[in-house]
Amino acid sequence: MTQPSDIAYFTEAASVETVNDRVSDMADARLKIVMNSLVRHLHAFVKDVELTQDEWGVAVDFLTRTGQICDGNRQEFILLSDVLGVSMLVDAINNRRPSxxxxxxxxxxxxxxxxxxxxxxxxxTQQGGRETCRFEGQVTDLDGTPIKGARIDVWSDSEDGFYDVQQPDIQPRHNNRGVFTTGPDGRYWFDGIKPVSYPIPDDGPVGQMLGHLGRHPYRPAHMHFIVSADGHETVTTHTFVAGDDYLTSDAVFGVKKTLIADFEPVTNGETLWRSRYDFVLTRKEGGAGDAD
Known part of the structure; x- marks a missing residue:
């Protein structure tokens, strides 16, 4: 009769080996790698802090309430990922680019x-916007060659700190949103408003967690951009307002130093502010691109 191995029965010392040994060799190879690592790190965390049963109960209740507040319009788990820096880390790993x-x-x-x-x-801007702003710049490749036909999808909050989809009965549909396409010189320019900082939803479990940690829920003011062009990697990014109070404490860790843009006051111009930011795209591997 075959005797069970030492890790067939659970012990504190060999908890990781016991759990991971139960994963079948028939399991998807990538899933096995991910789950083995998850178990290893999760058990290490529990052992490191010597988690109490009461604390584990609080954690289970927190996760339960996080799920219960989710609906078609709100995803509290994504918010949790954001405020823990996981969303930004996953984004960084999957979007590594050259200097x-x-x-x-x-x-x-x-x-x-x-x-x-x-x-x-x-x-x-279809409604509101006293702090008008001209956004402008150029889309090029790493060699500085202008990219013709680059699609620039932009959106921002209102002067009150809300996006149009948050106020469907107050703001017109697609307020502070638009799509533009560059010509042969790769230049873009459009008018909008100078964005303002705003809080992420903090009336749920994630907001309560931030409060217990002594963290605020605010995001620094920013304009959203998705810049895409044939043969090039798509860039999903923001430009942040230089000097904003929350640049170094963004609730979702979205600020990178290279994305901070100057917003300069304009005298006797069509807008009160001007912000220039140039986008540099990388070519897809094996792609020729559409640069002229």
């Missing part, structure tokens, strides 16, 4: 499809 290329940051929950495509120079 000089524009860096990614989180997409955020307020992007929508079907946004109007405007002629270059149009105003994307």
């Amino acid at each position: 000089g290329a524009t860096e990614n940051t989180v997409l955020g929950p307020f992007h929508v499809d079907g946004v109007p495509e405007y002629e270059m120079g149009a105003n994307i």
